[in-house]
Amino acid sequence: MKVVGLMSGTSGDGVDAALVDISRQKSGLRVRMVAFHPLPYPRSLQQRILSASVSGTVSEICHLNALLGEWFANAALSVIRTAKLHPEDIALIGSHGQTVHHLPHGIKDAGVGVIRSTLQIAEPAVIAERTGITTVANFRPRDIAAGGQGAPLTPGVHALLFRHPSRARLIVNLGGISNVTYLPRGSGIGELVAFDTGPANMLLDGLMSRTTNGRVSMDREGRLAARGRVDGRLLAKLLAHPYLSQVPPKSTGREAFGVKMLDDLITMQQTQRLAIEDLLATCTRWTAEAVGTARRWIKGGIDEVIVGGGGVRNRAIMSHLTDVFTPVPVNTFELHGWDSKALESVAFAVLAYQTATEQCGNVPTVTGAAHPALLGCIVPSGPGWLARLRSHRGRR
Ligand SMILES: Nc1ncnc2c1ncn2[C@@H]1O[C@H](COP(=O)(O)OP(=O)(O)O)[C@@H](O)[C@H]1O
Ligand SMILES: [Mg+2]
Secondary structure, three states: OEEEEEEEOOOOOEEEEEEEEEEEEOOEEEEEEEEEEEEEOOHHHHHHHHHHHHHOOHHHHHHHHHHHHHHHHHHHHHHHHHOOOOHHHOOEEEEEEEEEEEEEEEEEEOOOEEEEEEEEEOOHHHHHHHHOOOEEEOOHHHHHHOOOOOOOOOHHHHHHHHOOOOOOEEEEEEOOEEEEEEEOOOOOHHHOEEEEEEEOHHHHHHHHHHHOOOOOOOOHHHHHHHHOOOOHHHHHHHHOOHHHHOOOOOOOOHHHHOHHHHHHHHHHHHHOOOOHHHHHHHHHHHHHHHHHHHHHHOOOOOOEEEEEOHHHHOHHHHHHHHHHHOOOOEEEHHHHOOOOOOHHHHHHHHHHHHHHOOOOOOOHHHHOOOOOOOOOEEEOOOOOHHHHHHHHHHOO
């Protein structure tokens, strides 16, 4: 069946929409990407999302939830047009939404205990209404309710797409945050090791934006970092960040590597009189080394590192990663036939398919959940939605 996956990550750079064809074969699910359409947010919307994630008022979050619903619906309609298909051809939409807050460790509430939470917005009712397609959203809260971190949710999909009988692979996603999935040779789902490794584009984007008064949103191709020099003392300090030595399962976000960290870095830059290029070079190296810490929790070797996410376009990160993992080859998703920017949205199409076909999407050994869980909330397309979904299941 044809499913659209929608994703906007912690970078808040825009909605990525993938249209995929999913079919069940004897060997497991077969997933093929039909079309991909990234819909970038204007800078002003990105800034609004990022500041709402830290200090949004209830009314701003309420408004953004509906506004982003419209953006997500537009992204879905655009990718369907790109594929020269119609909404009737699509069985389901899987929407990750936009994370505005993620508190997997929770907050202690008197008399109740520790309450753990996560909040993704982009109203699925708006998506279902505008597209006329049944929409699955809010994937993370069920895993959290079952005792997990709610993240990462992509490792099961990584296993589906990249598992190899004789090669152990480390899948790396360089989004706002970096996360890894280790796939031992011929691994079963229970043998996966996956977690967020630390900050990636989030801090680099933040530094660029801060030091240019919001004019420049990213270190394009990593050019500025490539001109700088890594400051050994600062790097050692950054590598001592407690998140890097925390034992998995673990997940992180803007709460740990957001505004406060940026303030600290800018202060350090000023007191140590570092050039911005040097600060960027150091943080870029930190990103790669944080990914390298994954090896502490992996039993067994790595035959290949496969990297995706927007950070693949940052040549400075890629060259540091090659250095950190030498002699293991570091390749991109493209070498394996997948668009680096598209894979997370593909994953949420697969997760929606799994929910609609009553398969659990989380990997408990990865998230720490007490059991496999059926993820998400389903917003029906309208009357007759179940019969329509069944007819899509019967189609090839
Ligand atoms: N040409 C490029 N050069 C350097 N960095 C890039 C480039 N294109 C994208 N990026 C980085 O990738 C980020 C978006 O990656 P993405 O995988 O969408 O992350 P997220 O899942 O957090 O939204 C951008 O914010 C930017 O930092
Ligand atoms: Mg993105």
